Amino acid sequence: MLHPCLVPLQCSKSCGSGRRQRALQCVNHNQQEVHEMYCVNQIKPPNLESCSTHACDFIWITGEWTECSASCGQGYRQRLVSCSEVHVENDNYEYGHQSLSNCPGTPPESYMPCNLDPCPQPQEWRAGIWGPCSVSCGDGVMERTVQCMSADGQGQQQQQQLRILYEVWLDTIRCQEIQSVNGPVPDSEHFLSIQGKALKVYCGGMQTETPQEYITLTTGEGENFSEIYGFRLNDPTQCPANGSRREDCDCRRDYSAAGTTTFSKVRLDLSKMNIITTDWKFAVNREGKSVPFATAGDCYSATRCPQGRFRINLSGTGFQVAEGTSWVSQGNYAVANIHKSQDGSTVSGMCGGYCGKCTPSSGRTLPVTVA
Structure with missing residues (x-):
């Protein structure tokens, strides 16, 4: 046998x-x-x-501090902080990178100030007027004369150049600069100087030539979502249940544009201070089609009875929706009911029509400011 x-x-x-x-x-x-x-x-x-189904141990791993970004005045040092899973293989320890949420306690500092002694100041800088730009658009150069004047009125003259592209950089540090200091490092949170404030921003694509900034939505996906509602009334001239949502309505669920999308991070365009609403890198499509951030709609009713919903909650991020930001209605019988908090940290909307939706008036972007 x-x-x-x-x-x-x-x-x-x-x-x-x-x-x-x-x-x-x-x-x-x-x-x-x-x-x-x-x-x-x-x-x-x-x-x-x-x-070997028992849980692994997780520990914090820290890299070496970088050199101070300045020799005097306000500077900063950075180091890589990661959460690693510990494996024991033949009495040797091996590490694998994991989510920061796996490690116990508060992560070690990855950013600290340095060289806080004031820089020596000249007696007086005397600057001339900026000359014309070398180009009419794009990345040009302007020049001006700058003199450092001594006590006896004598000065040394030098030329300064300013690239127009970098004018916004005067008070803004980007992920590109972090990469230039530290080299290709794993994507993670960093403190960036934005409009004079130190804000925590997620740097993505740090292994590429074009790193990108993202706002981590600390309030979670339940507070940051967009929905195109999928139910349609068989009689679109009605608004049953006084406008409240009920799935036992006399309707069908066949709206092809329907979908629900949640967001854990949103892409930030620092040069224009806009959230890019159609970046899906950190979005999860819960059902149907992908719906842009800050967007909602439906094909439910033609009687001002919106069912599509969106919510934005920037609390705890250091950002807020810019004052004066508005939403526009698009489509047939479209209506938008928008509610913004006084400080601009939260926005919620009920939008729809037969068929209709609402989007930020700025199109595929949402203007934000530093809180």
Whole structure:
């Protein structure tokens, strides 16, 4: 009678969700391997199983501090902070990067000020008027004469150049600069100077030539979502249940543009101080089609009975929706009911029509300011 011979192999991991594989051989009564056709009538045992399912330990790993960004005055140092999973393999410790939420306690500081002694100041800088720009658009250069005047009125003259593209940079540090100091580092949160304030911003794409800034929405996805409602009334001239949402209505769920999208981070265009509403890198499509940030709509009713919803909550981010930001209605019988908090940190909307939606009046962007 033939039976399989099982040769177990070592578990792939010492902790966490490991896998163990074993080779299967078809052998005869003398334990000699024969062709597998002789075992065709026997149930084949599984060759994979879970192993080492106990949880791994997580520890904080810190890199070396960078050199101070300034030799005097206000500067800063940075270091890489990561949460790592510890594996023990043959008495050797191996580390794997994990989400920061896995590690216990507060993460070590990744940013600290340095060189706070004031810089020596000249007695007086005397600057001339900026000359004309070298180009009519794009990245041009202006020049002016600058003199450092001594007590006896003598001065040394030098030329200064200013790239128009960098005018906004005078009080703004971007992820591109962090990358230029530290090199290609993992995507993570950094303190950036934005309009004179130090704000925590997520730097994405730090392994590429074009790092991008993202606002981490600390209030979570439940407070930051967009919805195009999918139900449609069979009689669009009605507004049942006094406008409240009920899924047992006399309606059908066939609106092809419907969808619900939640957001954990949103893309920030620092040069224009806009949120890009159609960036989906940190968005989750819960159902249907992707819906841009700050957008809602439906095809429910033609009687000012909106069911589509959106919500924005920037509390705790250091940003707020810019004053004067408005929403516009688009489509048939479109209506938008928008409610903004006084400080601009939260906005909610009920929008729809037959069919209709609302979007920020600025199009695919949402203007924001530093709170």
